């Protein structure tokens with residue numbers, strides 16, 4: 001059976017959730033082989049085994065941590081030429097998409113990004129993408145070379161399927177050309193204790209309707225009683241009411257949680273672009289004509305300052321009961 005290369009997303013030895021999702025998807029097309037760039041493979045091996053990695057190609061050199069994305073693209077290109085995989089799957093993160101693009105150029109293959117599912121159709125890999133606020137579902141296949149697909153986090157449920165995850169030295173030397181952009185400093189973001197926005201199962205986002213920075217505390221309170229991540233519309237981040245790294249949308253983060261709560265958000269196309277693939281969408285807005293209601297599975301027409309505290313109270317009661 002042909003191998004399917006899966007680029008493991010990890011932070012040191014900690015495997016990110018999306019990697020389990022990619023390995024689950026990879027099993028549909030062949031034998032999943034994880035690719036580990038940077039130190040920490042021994043610590044991550046257990047998680048990779050849990051989700052079906054038959055082997056793990058390890059390139060443990062510090063250069064994969066020190067030089068942005070180019071060394072990882074080179075690593076994948078060398079492995080793709082050596083093992084002729086059925087496909088290469090990467091996470092549809094900003095970094096993952098850049099690696100996918102570089103890899104495609106290096107090996108002369110087609111690349112598909114922002115896939116929300118991957119299936120086998122007519123003997124080839126078919127990627128599903130969502131366009132125009134979710135109004136159009138696109139199915140695409142790569143016609144040249146090895147399909148390279150960037151799959152959005154939270155799109156494919158991770159299902160365990162234990163395998164050996166045997167570590168194997170990738171045996172790849174990074175070229176000087178790939179060392180053009182060096183990382184000189186890393187600043188660890190302050191941890192809020194909330195889940196990562198792009199990986200959270202529930203996201204609660206606040207929009208201009210919250211009326212000011214001080215009222216984002218209400219959004220945080222709702223998020224905390226659900227164990228959710230906090231997001232924001234661009235109106236909120238541009239106004240300085242909440243940090244930019246929490247912006248959801250075309251020019252912000254792309255999220256695809258089980259539940260997305262849009263509080264005081266109108267539902268502009270650029271906001272939808274970042275959340276339209278959420279499994280269930282709930283909107284609270286005082287304007288019954290707000291476009292977000294076209295997309296929402298559940299909508300509450302009302303003043304958020306009236307609705308949200310009641311929601312928090314009710315969730316609190318249920319959590320106790």
Ligand SMILES: Cc1cc2nc3c(=O)[nH]c(=O)nc-3n(C[C@H](O)[C@H](O)[C@H](O)COP(=O)(O)OP(=O)(O)OC[C@H]3O[C@@H](n4cnc5c(N)ncnc54)[C@H](O)[C@@H]3O)c2cc1C
Nearest residue numbers: 207208209233234235249250251252264266270271286304
């Ligand atoms: C190139 C480009 C890129 C962009 N990228 C992004 C992006 O990545 N993400 C993004 O979000 N936007 C993006 N935008 C901006 C986007 O077009 C919208 O302007 C923005 O999403 C609006 O944010 P909002 O819904 O919070 O505000 P508004 O559109 O002002 O909506 C506020 C909503 O709150 C409701 N409301 C007000 N008060 C209350 C209340 N008390 N209770 C309940 N509801 C209330 C109102 O009825 C209204 O529907 C981009 C725009 C451009 C041009």
